[in-house]
Amino acid sequence: MSTPTIKNRKARHEFDVEETYEAGLVLRGTEVKSLRQGKASLKEAFAYMKDGEVWLRDMYIKPYEHASYSNHNDRRERKLLLSKREIREIDQSINQKGYTLVPLKLYFKKGYAKVLMGLAKGKKQHDKREDIKERDQKRDLERQYKGTYKIDM
Numbered sequence: 513m514s515t516p517t518i519k520n521r522k523a524r525h526e527f528d529v530e531e532t533y534e535a536g537l538v539l540r541g542t543e544v545k546s547l548r549q550g551k552a553s554l555k556e557a558f559a560y561m562k563d564g565e566v567w568l569r570d571m572y573i574k575p576y577e578h579a580s581y582s583n584h585n586d587r588r589e590r591k592l593l594l595s596k597r598e599i600r601e602i603d604q605s606i607n608q609k610g611y612t613l614v615p616l617k618l619y620f621k622k623g624y625a626k627v628l629m630g631l632a633k634g635k636k637q638h639d640k641r642e643d644i645k646e647r648d649q650k651r652d653l654e655r656q657y658k659g660t661y662k663i664d665m
Contacts, residue, residue: 515547515548515550515619515620516549516550517617517618517619518547518550518552518553518554518617518618518619519554519616519617519618520554520555520557520614520615520616520617522555523554523614523615523616523630523632524616525635525640525643526634526635526640527612527614527630527632527633527634527635528632528633528634528635528639529614529616529630529631529632530630530631530632530633531605531630531631532616532628532629532630532631533594533598533602533628533629533630533631534621534626534627534628534629535566535592535593535594535598535626535627535628535629536592536593536594536624536625536626536627537568537590537591537592537593537618537625537626537627538590538591538592538593539590539625542575542576542582542583543573543576544625545576545578546573546574546575546576547573547618547620547625548620551573551574552571552572552573552574552618553571553572554571554615554616554617554618555572556570556572557569557570557571557572557614557615558570558612558613558614558615559592559612559613559614559615559629560606560613561599561602561603561606564599564603565591565592565599566591566592566594566599566602566613566629567589567590567591567592568589568590568591568592568615568627569589570587571587571590571615571618572586572587573586574586592627592629602631605631606631610633610634611631611632611633612631612632612633612634613629613630613631613632614629614630614632615627615628615629615630616628616629616630
């Protein structure tokens with residue numbers, strides 16, 4: 513059984529992602545079990561700097577059903593594990609006007625929970641419309657030319 517990948521689908525629609533970072537995630541035992549079942553959401557989550565560390569806030573992880581009294585808080589702040597160089601780069605970028613750190617994807621790699629974070633700038637309404645327009649044009653072209661190519665063997 514493979515572990516599910518949890519994606520933040522709205523992130524690429526709402527933001528223009530310029531750079532990505534892979535970060536480890538500090539979790540409790542019941543959180544890991546819920547994540548392996550795919551019971552989480554990155555929809556409202558965002559990251560911020562506090563005391564030289566990067567923290568992830570408002571990420572929802574459903575409480576584990578089979579846990580006893582020691583279950584986790586579903587929206588607690590979670591620390592992200594990054595190198596000092598990456599933290600320095602992120603800190604400099606976030607302090608620039610309009611940049612934010614957004615979680616794009618949560619997955620397991622070699623047994624460890626990882627979050628793909630994107631350094632992003634918010635899109636304006638007209639940018640979103642242009643993206644939708646380009647996507648529709650591309651889809652129409654693919655429909656138009658589907659099955660017209662023949663391969664000689």
